[in-house]
Amino acid sequence: MASCVPPSPQQDSTVGRDPALQFPFELSSEILLLSIDEDLTVESTVKRPLALSQVSKHWRSVSLSTPRLWSRLHLQIRNEDTRYVSLVETWLTRSDSCPLQLHILWSDPEALIPHPVLQAIVQHSDRWQRILLHLPSTALASLAPIKGHLPILAELSLRSGDFIRPSALDIFETAPMLHSFESDQYYSPLDLSLPCTQLSTVTTAFISIPQCLELQRRCPRLEKGTFILTDSSPQGLDIDIHSPFFHSITLSSYLADINPLLERCTYPQLVYLQISVLPVSPRAQLPSFLARSPNLRTLDLRQVQLSSEDLVACLQSVPNLVTLELAEYGSGDFFTRDFLVAMMFSPQRQSAAGDGDTDHAVSNSSDYLVPHLKHLEITVSPPDSVVPLGSFVTMVESRCGLGTGNQLTSVHLWMENLDTVYEVLGPERAEDVKERILKLQNEGVDVTLSVP
Template identity: 30%
Template structure:
């Protein structure tokens, strides 16, 4: 979504010739999307918006509206024009000054078609404020995103949400949101506080969420050391299939391994730039026999997660059932340095040279590997990767591709 595709291309199509113009004006969907940056030149923008709203007929609307330039007022003519058609809102992204959100109150109970909503602001007020109820009644709303603003600033129909692509919250607020979203299937949270108050409140109650299939934990760039000791004991997602943790530089805890032990259906584990120690990951992987995809990118300034110990633990050992990890693994992405590169090749081959029909003594065959080298791995390693690719495995090497091209089947 940008101005080129939502404004300039429709205008260009309608100006080619008379026949094309008639066709464009007779195609309401061509005018049903808008990407707008609000500024002080209100009249041209307002005229354009009203023209698009007329030409789009009764089509559902998708609008991205950004108001990032002062002066910031309590409303804007473009916003007023859009509110006249709120019954047609389907997917809306608002990045507005806080005062402008108050003006949206007149769309309350006039959002019968709204399915996706994303909200953001740069001047969220401090302290207690009354909740805004513009979006409290939206019978079809299933996806909600809050960027740079607290979701608790608004009233939402939490119980009907199935997707939260991204939401910036404290750990306490994350738990509160989970408690209210009984139908949530996909949740992404940027956790912003450094130590949970749940310990102080004595509220470490485990919450079982039966519908969540995908869960993401991130931290903001200004605070990548958020303490999650109070979060993991409260989470129980028995049907979780995908877990992503990104930019978490605080030490992981025993509670994290315990959390993994409760994920009986996990298929994808994605750890990007974390401070997880290798032995903690190995211990956690013992509880994840259903995993088919493992992605581990070590944080540049932290001790590497991908070590000799991790790779040795992932190497399939014949006749040693008690020491085998991830029997169903088919996709693997790792950060690799020169010191562990040969161990990596050995581990992958142990999962590629699999005898078909050999029963439980062999793992599932690796189908895809992607490595992110932190340094030149040497020609010998690329020879090993070529051997792996010759067995039909899709092999990709990132970053140093100019020096050593990617090897694929």
């Protein structure tokens, strides 16, 4: 077992030469921990702790007396590869009684069990706190001894690489601290026996809309959800969700029409919403869904088929929005002059500028679209997009004018064809746009026009 006694200066011949020796032991220990990021990678959990322990005798003593430094581990194991067994045992010993964060990646498509690495970590399941397991489904049975021995497990991620239905689906049934669960398409949370009523965060892939509704029904205290949807089969669409706890949700689909889901769900405390990659426009239900989320502060729409008229209708439903992120790809057509005019404060006087530039006057901002907006980010990827840049800058100016009360503080426009847009404007108009952007920046507005 590693010693937790601070190292003595007499133990190190570098006394008087190493400035670090002047630090209190607790501060030296915290410095080592700050050098380790949160990602469970080989670099962060193996290479960096080893490198820190080899700087000097003093730093080795500090590192060996800092159990938390060794409580995180990423391993990529293979069926007949036992070289990591001693490394695992060393980390488990040096981490003392600290909670463990483990990322175990099994490289072979089929598991040869029992595996000594899994056997070693299973013996310490009472210390599991954050666990990421990427295993062949046949390996799940080798974790059977952990059932009922997960007193502090808080975050669990299960991934596989095969379609074989795993056994031992009840091993995580008793985990009194479990609040976060993540899975891919091979480990459906509906197939596993999980303490659903205590889960607050769920991320899962390739589930149908009926399954998504059923999952929310089983997890009534969800606060954050990420759902990658497959289809919108009408079967099972008889569940209505009204969740007072949901504050963040991400919806993505390459196949499904999410309108049936939006119609069935109400999240009055929703603060963050991201929707991406939808093959069918959600315009039928999205405005009314947004209207049922009066506390929404961040809206992020990516590759969503919405016209500028649809987008304006959506924004009319979220008057308290603070952050708006929009990404237009492929056939998207929301980034138009009509959309920018709708976003302006006082868009009543239009000039004859060649690209639709618009004059504005200071007025009551509460009468306009998303009046509390502070942060705006727009990405326009199609290289042949016609970008009304003059109208965009005028819109920004109108929302940053004195007397509006609530003004934009950061604006980012990313365009693949930025140089082409400037060429279309012509030298004089392009220079005018650049000068106006510089003026906004000098007034403290974070304005960026660049290539993504």
